[in-house]
Amino acid sequence: MDTQVADTLLGSLIDGxxxxxxxxxxxxxxxxxxxxDERLGRTVAVKIxxxxQAPAAQARTAGFLGRFTDEAKTIARLTHPNVVAVYDQGTHSGLPYLVMEYVRGRTLRDVLAERRRLNPExxxxxxxxxxxxxxxxxRSGLVHRDVKPENVLVAEAPTGGVANLVDSVVKVADFGLARAVEASGDEGSQLMATVAYVPPELVTDGHADPRSDVYSAGIVLFEMLTGRVPYDGGRPVDVAWQHVDRDVPAPSTLVxxxxRVLDELVARATRRDPGARPTDAGALLAEVQVARDDLGNQSTHTAVLPPVADEATPMSQPTMVVAAVRPAERPAWARMSEQGQPPHRRRAAPQGGNPAGWLAVLRTRFTGDARSRTGAIAAVVVLALVVALAGWWFGVGRYTVAPELVSLTKAEAQAQATRGGFTLRYAEPRYDEKTPRDGVVAQDPGPAGRILKGGEITLTLSLGPERFPLPDVVGKEFALAEADLVNLKLVVARxxxxxxxxxxxGVVVATDxxxxxxxxxxxxVTVVLSKGKAPISVPSLVGRNVNExxxxxxxxxxxxxxxxxxxxKPKDEVLAQSPADGAGVEKGAQVKLDVSKGPPQVVVPRVIDxxxxxxxxxxxxxxxxxxxxFxxxxxxxxxxxxxNSQVPPGTAVTIGCL
Structure with a gap:
């Protein structure tokens, strides 16, 4: 029997x-x-x-709701045609929610489930x-952290339907949720991304920046081209560590x-070293546009792809999927309209991708009236300046030099980073013999290293010189004592x-x-071992005469x-001995004896007369x-x-009286 639990929120009114x-x-x-939205009469999406999740986050971080609200406001200010807009936020029965744009269409995951894979265009x-x-x-300083097909919505195109994916409208969702949950301080948010798309640096040290989104986007492109993700495994942790240990294969090895330009594009985006990837999504976008243009400049051709497993097509019957790679064009809804241009400025563009047609147009403009020629030259100059400025910005302009923070105290480093507009994060501290506690022993990027303006610097603080008491290994066998000492990085000698x-x-009796x-x-550390009890037992000598x-x-x-x-005690009587009676010693060993000199002498007084x-x-x-x-x-x-004679106490004195 199929049992379905009713959703108590259906039909309810949130925030009136x-x-x-x-x-x-x-x-x-x-x-x-x-x-x-009963106030504006429009359909919206509400994410609750x-x-x-919310109570656990609130229990860990008292300001969860406040940070969720702040992040929601930040995302709401992010306006872009390809971003799912955030309209409102609030709480309902103690649960945070976001009100977002409702997109009619499907997720990219749904499209891939139906189509298996997409053609390059x-x-x-x-x-x-x-x-x-x-x-x-x-550009707004946000990192998505969870780029995957489930968060990419393929909406209906203005031309209608989603059958033609080239003309479809694509929108990215969940900026608000990913960022808000991250701000809650939830430890699990560091690995928030689905393991199939997680960047290596998020696995190894929990750190994400724009290059992390570039990596995840590269994996999504790989999946669109091949119909599968690069790694799989029995456990999520196994998949995550494959991103750290292995390079993403070229899509052409599977399809x-x-x-080749697609292999190079995926390889650039999915380098394991973040420094080898495009610096952010804007840089990767430029490379994708170049790749589209490269494919568009090639003549239309047919690519023969391997068969895709399908329930309706037995694997024993070979099939071929033919994908037409057409010249790259922007969708009609995305092109700028020419209606606003004056009639004399509109020119018929050459049909197709014929280079001769474009050359003819350029020749006509340069040999025509002076206004057209001047405009063309100005356009070329402006384009050259834009390209130069863009190159300078992406290559140099948006970077600066990291300050030198090594050897400063934590407070000094924080003050200097704030003055430079940088943010700080802290790696695991470590012991250092030369740097006092809470001093900076390392930084990444290093002093004078290249860093984005307003970027993040990772500091490693000192725990001070490492000191600890020597552990008690007396009574342990040598192997166990040695293991205990070596684990503390001590040098052991017998x-x-x-x-x-x-x-x-064989057991330890002392250490030095x-x-x-x-x-x-x-x-x-010198370890002294026992030889066991000595072969000779010392006899009891106390009370005996020293000669005996x-x-x-x-x-x-x-x-x-x-x-x-x-x-x-009487003279020559043994008062004490060392070692004590019964102790074991070797032959030839010394036995110390304390011997009595007898009672102290007293002086006999004069009594004559x-x-x-x-x-x-x-x-x-x-x-x-x-x-x-007498x-x-x-x-x-x-x-x-x-x-005046000196005699032992108690000596009898004889006197003669007359």
């Missing part, structure tokens, strides 16, 4: 003025309706942004009007018999391995510089290194035990140790 009558088309960003006639529209936009009691053999030290790319400790160490092949220190009780009391007060001999109440006549 536009009555929606029917839906014309639905695209990726918007839906197009026909509507009646999808509900799924028709393709160039459509391309000429399409480029005239885009050139008008470029033998096409004139140091002398050493034994470690805690880490197994140390972990956490600030380094920069290119710094040399020496004997034990000698038996193990270790060398004692002794340091004597004051201590309350003192009363025995007084002498005893004085010695005991200083910590000396006292032995009294008369405990007598006078001290001798003492041992003697006065």
């Amino acid at each position: 003025r536009y009555r929606i009558r029917g839906r014309v088309a639905r695209g990726g960003m918007a839906t197009v309706y026909t509507a009646t 942004i999808h509900p799924t 028709e393709a160039l006639a459509i391309a000429e009007q399409m480029l005239a529209a885009i050139a008008a936009a470029h 033998p018999g096409l004139p 140091g002398t391995a050493r034994y470690d009691d805690n880490l197994p053999e 510089p140390k972990v956490g030290a600030e380094v920069r790319p290119g710094t040399n 400790a020496r004997t034990i160490l000698a038996q193990l092949g270790l060398v004692p290194v002794e340091t004597y220190k004051d201590s309350d 003192l009363p025995c009780p007084q002498a005893k009391q004085q010695l005991e007060a200083q910590g000396f035990p006292v032995n009294v001999q 008369n405990p109440n007598g006078i001290v006549r001798f003492q041992a140790p003697g006065e």
